[in-house]
Amino acid sequence: MASHRRPKQPSRARMSVFTVSAAAAVAALTSQAAQADPQASKKDVKAKVDKLYEEAEGATEKYNGAKDKQKKLQKQVENLQDGVARGQEELNEMRDGLGSMATAQYRSGGVDPSVQLFLSSDPDNYLDRAATMDQLTSKQAEALKKVQGKQRSLAQQRSEASDKLKDLAETRKELGDKKQKIQGKLSKAQSLLNTLTAEERERMAKKQERADRASSDRVDLGNDSSSSSRAAAALSAAKGKIGSPYVWGATGPSSFDCSGLTSWAYQQAGVSLPRTSQAQANAGSRLGQGELAPGDLVFFYDDLHHVGLYAGNGQILHAPKPGANVRFESINNMPFMFGTRV
Incomplete structure (x- = not known):
């Protein structure tokens, strides 16, 4: 007949032995891991730092491209603004010439209605409105056409300058964003380096110095x-x-x-x-x-x-x-x- 007795429970003393043994084993494994961690951690940090430096360099080239674009846009804007300023001076001189023409006409018996119309309205619409008038001399017509052409040219230059200024503002923002991205990666790399001990950082720095020196002291470039x-x-x-x-x-x-x-x-x-x-x-x-x-x-x-x-x-x-x-x-x-x- 099968026995139905309950299995014998381990004694309190045996449980204590098991507990102590397990604790000792965990402590030993932890100790081994702790001894292995510093070297593994150092390699891991270096790999992450190198990766961040590589990413920062890629971002730097994009930053350089945006900066070069900004430089070119700035030059284009300056040239356009200079052109607008010079064109405005020329337009003012043309208008002065028309004013002189009006004065001469007044002294000789009255201002030509076509000149009156020009001097009192938008020159850009002048020729269309003056087309029905017979009073225009060839000299007046030529002067008025030049003024109208100059005004249209100035309007186009101002529009182009405005577009370039918008591009310039966007490029400056892009520059700021890229600069922030680079600095963020470099800052993260430095934070990782700061997790190493001073001794580990010093060893890494000396290794870098040796690599720099070796490159110039012992390199064979052939012939x-x-x-x-x-x-x-x-x-x-x-x-x-x-x-x-x-x-x-x-x-x-x-x-x-x-x-x-x-x-x-x-x-x-x-x-x-x-x-x-x-x-x-x-x-x-x-x-x-x-x-x-x-x-x-x-x-x-x-x-x-x-x-x-x-x-x-x-x-x-x-x-x-x-x-x-x-x-x-x-x-x-x-x-x-x-x-x-x-």
């Missing part, structure tokens, strides 16, 4: 020749800026972002390049990696947000990212898209 004297001159100018810090939106001569360095370098060679990396990509003939020669432009990432100068032997010279200086680096450290020969 490749530039494709042109301007490419050689641009690369030579950029070499003179090794060690200069990366600063977003900077175009030299003491700090640069990526496209700021390439545009500045080619400017020293007498060549004007567009401001952004994306625009510079269309400034010459495209090349594959095996066709590159020192001084050629090299572009990275799908959206072409990074550009540098090919230096030879698989090395590029560029302004890498915030916290890093202008330096040589392997072309394989980033996703290469193509090169451009200016």
